[in-house]
Amino acid sequence: MAKKATTVKTATGKKLQVVNPNAAGIDIAASEMQVCVPDDRDSDCNRCFGCFTQDLKSIVQWLKKCRIETVAMESTGIYWLPLYFILEENGFDVILVNARDVKNLSGRKTDEADAEWLMLLHSYGLLKCSFQPENEARAIRNLNRHRSNLLQSSSREALHMQKAMEQMNLKLGNVISDLLGKSGMAIIEAIINGNHNPTELAMLAEENCKATKEIIAQSLEGTWAEDQLFELKQAYDLYRFIQGQIRQCDRQIEMHLTRYRVYLESSSDVGFTRCKKRIGKKNAPDFDVERYAFDIWKVNIMVIPGMSAISLKRNKTTLGYYFRRIQSSHSCHSA
CATH class of the missing domain: 3.30.420.10 (Ribonuclease H-like superfamily/Ribonuclease H)
Structure with missing residues (x-):
């Protein structure tokens, strides 16, 4: 040493x-x-x-x-x-x-x-060593950064879809809160499959949409340009493909987290209390980040105000096991 x-x-x-x-x-x-x-x-x-x-x-x-x-x-x-x-x-x-x-x-x-x-x-011992995580923690960090790049690519394709629809004067994004939600994606998929009837498209919207079916139908009266429809289809296909890549990446991250937990010999229900805050689903990993983090650190930092599943995963992949020097969620909160 x-x-x-x-x-x-x-x-x-x-x-x-x-x-x-x-x-x-x-x-x-x-x-x-x-x-x-x-x-x-x-x-x-x-x-x-x-x-x-x-x-x-x-x-x-x-x-x-x-x-x-x-x-x-x-x-x-x-x-x-x-x-x-x-x-x-x-x-x-x-x-x-x-x-x-x-x-x-x-x-x-x-x-x-x-x-x-x-x-x-x-x-002469004058150099300061940079932090280097263990191999499993490094693998998790690399995959998390790769996942972030995939999310950025996914966002670009979502913007391409929105641009193609705007150029056809389809104002769906103005009347529903999330173009990438269940209603928006169902309507876009139907448009790509050849259905250009505004009334029929509006009926695909979920019942909990704030806008009425009539308003949604009015927003879907467009020019239906062939080149813009082609761009919309390509952006939609790329978006779906990248979303599949993100899910595969989540499975790989979860596999390494399981190995890391075994490496640390750290898996127990003792002291674990799930945070009651509402955790957003958008772009969040589809595995139990909160539980894996507790097994590694023995403290649930999800109780910190403003902490989300994505930021929790980022901290976990950056710090690895070494965050365990924090002894309790109370000390996390006060820090």
């Missing part, structure tokens, strides 16, 4: 002590990795490697040959991930640091200088 900075008293005053003598620094880029080790370990102590898997294995072999135990690297984009994992698998203590925290080296910037600067700072 890498050590933090310490000072020693000398005749001339306090002096930083080398606490990680077996440290290396790696400057990460898209196509190459610059690796620096202490100059007493190899005659060529600052080497450039490629980015292919074989190159990453060569880095591991060279670091082992140089008796390196801990490595510091910058979190550059996503390029650090493969090397980070392969170093961890081979027993190295890897310190991932934010690039902006170490870019204080004056003069001409080079990859060699950056790698040496990282190695030097790490040898």
Whole structure:
């Protein structure tokens, strides 16, 4: 485990002590990795490697040959991930640091200088390690981010549907509260299937709609342009497809949550009280996020005002197990 900075008293005053003598620094880029080790370990102590898997294995072999135990690297984009994992698998203590925290080296910037600067700072214990979750928590976080991207894509297709209808002067969005609700989707599907009779389309609306059938029928008197109908169908099909992808993503997230709960040996009804607040259904995952969160943290943070199923899932995938330092929902609320 890498050590933090310490000072020693000398005749001339306090002096930083080398606490990680077996440290290396790696400057990460898209196509190459610059690796620096202490100059007493190899005659060529600052080497450039490629980015292919074989190159990453060569880095591991060279670091082992140089008796390196801990490595510091910058979190550059996503390029650090493969090397980070392969170093961890081979027993190295890897310190991932934010690039902006170490870019204080004056003069001409080079990859060699950056790698040496990282190695030097790490040898003195001056680097702050970025948080890295366990493998299951990382998988959940990656899938949650993927789900967010799918939701954005779904929203774009919903806007495309609305645009196509507006261009045909179909004002359905003005008379029903949610174009993507049961009534709106039933009417859109009927339009795509060739039914352009406003009265018949209005009858597909749910009884709980505030607008009357007559008003809904009036909003559905349009031009029925062939090109706009084609755009509406394509946007509708894409929206349905992406919604299916989101459901598949939810199943995958739930599978990893189950594994994570088993990994933590944390599944019990003791102390669990379901929050009585109304939880919105729109875009929410279709599994019991509240219960999984309680099993991981042993506290139901759904009681926090403003906490939703989506924000709860986001916190869970970002923080993982480490949120359990909060002891109770009361301390969550007061914080």
